[in-house]
Amino acid sequence: MRYIGQTHYQLEVCGLKRNLPVIQVGDDLWIASFVMLGDTQLVNVCAGALASKLAGYDFDFLVGPEAKAVPLLHALSTILGHRQYIVCRKSVKSYMQDPLVAEVESITTQGVQKLVLDGIDAARISGKRVAVVDDVVSTGGSIEAVEALMSKAGAEIVCKAAVLKEGSGYTGDLIYLQELPVFRR
Template sequence: MKTYELQVGPITRQLPILPINDTTAIASFVLLGDAELTDYAAQALAQKVPAEFDYFVTLESKGIPLAQELSRVTAHPQFVVLRKLVKDYMQGPLTVPVKAITTNVPQQLVLDGADADRLVAKKVVIVDDVISSGGSLNAARALVEKAGATVVGQVAILAEGDAVDRSDIAFLAELPLFPR
């Protein structure tokens, strides 16, 4: 299997290169379970978030450990998770459709109404593991703005493909896309 050597600060990972469609392959980055990289990334990204904000908001599921660690190192005791499905326990959930580079089926992002109430008139920083096409990021922004929050920052460990040229995100390393 072909791999890509990813360097994030002092940490190196070998990522498998996997096809996502007929013309493109990606270096598959999975943060879940990588405590060393999560810790390093949170410490480094904490230096890139705005000084004034109320909550981190992340997307289920690979951004969760990063948002938790960022919350800890920046002394923000709570963060908000945007889910992929409406759950029975949710009160008045808000939803928006989302199209991501790694998923071929229609999806949605869901914000529990209780979390939406907490976000009214708050400043938030959106956290993700990888920003690529921007589909998930745009949907997350739309959803928290629908709840009445203001997005004051957007951070990720990696920017993939054209996302490296975006001026509205902060990230730690670039991740190329690969032709098939």
């Protein structure tokens, strides 16, 4: 979408409307900043819609990156009757045992970041089927890092899902509820 100085973008997803601020993230790149954290209504409604789309898939665990996807993972787990979900953290924590690490580059963060899977969680999902879930997929960097961690852990990814697919940068298979444009001059 063409950037012409707009400060907000009106998003409608699952019948809910949110007025998202448009922020510059590159020399000629702006995004509508979508943050589910703290928006209980949005999280619950989107989780319900994603749960319906995931109903045809057989998986043992939901897995996603820290941090904005965590409330979505929690709500999805509750709806789907899963007792646990797995969070790939942004850094190695002192309590982790034999953590697995993957590097990630994201449109919303500067430089190379990492995602970390605790070895305890890696053992839990080894040989299991997983659904990878995120709030927004843009370039696919975060989801690809989660995929790398799942491969290292020996888990089989049966599907990938997000609330929003942002732009056309990610070309992999993805279940999503709505598209979100990126803005350029």
